[in-house]
Amino acid sequence: xxxxxxxxxxxxxxxxxxxxxxxxxxxxxxxxxxxxxxxxxxxxxxxxxxxxxxxxxxxxxxxxxxxxxxxxxxxxxxxxxxxxxxxxxxxxxxxxxxxxxxxxxxxxxxxx
Amino acid sequence: xxxxxxxxxxxxxxxxxxxxxxxxxxxxxxxxxxxxxxxxxxxxxxxxxxxxxxxxxxxxxxxxxxxxxxxxxxxxxxxxxxxxxxxxxxxxxxxxxxxxxxxxxxxxxxxxxxxx
Numbered sequence: 001x002x003x004x005x006x007x008x009x010x011x012x013x014x015x016x017x018x019x020x021x022x023x024x025x026x027x028x029x030x031x032x033x034x035x036x037x038x039x040x041x042x043x044x045x046x047x048x049x050x051x052x053x054x055x056x057x058x059x060x061x062x063x064x065x066x067x068x069x070x071x072x073x074x075x076x077x078x079x080x081x082x083x084x085x086x087x088x089x090x091x092x093x094x095x096x097x098x099x100x101x102x103x104x105x106x107x108x109x110x111x112x
Numbered sequence: 113x114x115x116x117x118x119x120x121x122x123x124x125x126x127x128x129x130x131x132x133x134x135x136x137x138x139x140x141x142x143x144x145x146x147x148x149x150x151x152x153x154x155x156x157x158x159x160x161x162x163x164x165x166x167x168x169x170x171x172x173x174x175x176x177x178x179x180x181x182x183x184x185x186x187x188x189x190x191x192x193x194x195x196x197x198x199x200x201x202x203x204x205x206x207x208x209x210x211x212x213x214x215x216x217x218x219x220x221x222x223x224x225x226x227x228x
Contacts, residue, residue, distance in 0.1 A: 031215050042205060042219040043156065050215070087155065091215055096161035096169035099146060100207070100217050104155045 002026045002092050004103030011109045012078050020073045020106045022088030030091035030098055032064050032071045037105070038084045046073065046086075075108070083110045114140045116208055118220035125196055126228055132192045133223045135206030141186035142208035146217070147179075150203040162189040162206075196227040 004024045012018045022032065031050040035043035049055055049064035049071060061074040075082060085105045091098050115138040125131050135145055143164045148156040160170045160181050168181035180192040193200055205222040209215070 033215060033217075040222075040224075042221045043207075044219070045214075045216040048214040048216065094158070094161070094169075095171060096144075096163070099158055099161060100209075101158060102148075102156045107153075 002090065002094075002101045004088055004090060004101065006086075006088055006103045006106050008104065009107045009109070011111070014078055014080060014110060014112050016078050016110075018075045018078060018108065020075075020086050020088075020108070022071050022073075022103055024069050024071075024088070024090050024103075026090050026092035026101070028093035028098070029066065032062070033089045033091070033100065034060075034062055034073045035087045035089060035102075036084050037087065043087065078110045080110050080112065083108060114138075114208070114210055114218045116206065116218045116220040118206055118223050120223060121221060122224040122226075124226045124228065127197055128195055130192055130194045131196055131225060132190055133204055133206075133225075135189045135191070135208075135220050137187045137208050137218075140208075140210075142189075143186060144209060145183060145189040146207045146209075147181060147189075147191050148205045148207065150205060150222075152203075156205060159191075164189075193225065196225070198227045201225055201227045 006022045033048045034046040037043045047062035064071040087105045088103045119134045145162040147159045160168045162183040164183045170176045183189040207217045207219040
């Protein structure tokens with residue numbers, strides 16, 4: 001089966017840096033992704049790591065270590081609008097081939 | 113990026129009735145679409161993989177006779193919740209995979225179902 005673990009909540013202030021960790025156990029592994037979801041909205045894609053190392057996209061960076069089954073999302077220069085839920089997700093083998101399986105999500109609250 | 117739409121965005125129905133939710137890829141073709149369910153403050157749980165022209169593949173524990181999926185064309189998949197009960201009240205989200213190397217998946221805006 002598949003399992004992904006990430007912290008349930010993180011709080012920070014504007015301008016700070018936050019790291020959200022994710023560890024995973026999957027049948028087959030085809031990359032680790034991060035999605036952001038605001039309350040009542042659809043998940044939106046943030047980043048993807050297929051290989052070990054750091055990927056940087058603006059204020060957001062994501063890291064993967066396949067040997068440790070571990071990754072993280074780094075959010076810099078936090079803004080109030082970054083308050084949302086963040087999900088790590090792995091593309092893994094399932095009944096139909098492969099599918100995106102999500103972690104339980106981390107609620108980030110940014111205060112002024 | 114690619115756009116996925118869902119209709120309706122919200123629906124309230126009586127217990128025992130059936131509800132159909134449509135998922136459309138607006139500017140691309142999707143031979144595969146995924147249906148997820150999300151309870152408040154919880155994760156997105158994969159329900160099934162919808163395949164154009166063939167039967168859907170359901171995840172373990174998801175009743176295929178209760179959640180009927182039809183992928184009639186390359187741009188449309190439908191989920192019908194049959195004989196809905198209050199415990200089926202949830203946020204249902206469809207998605208379609210993109211073709212980019214970054215494995216991005218495009219999500220619809222979701223349908224909030226409330227069963228009275």
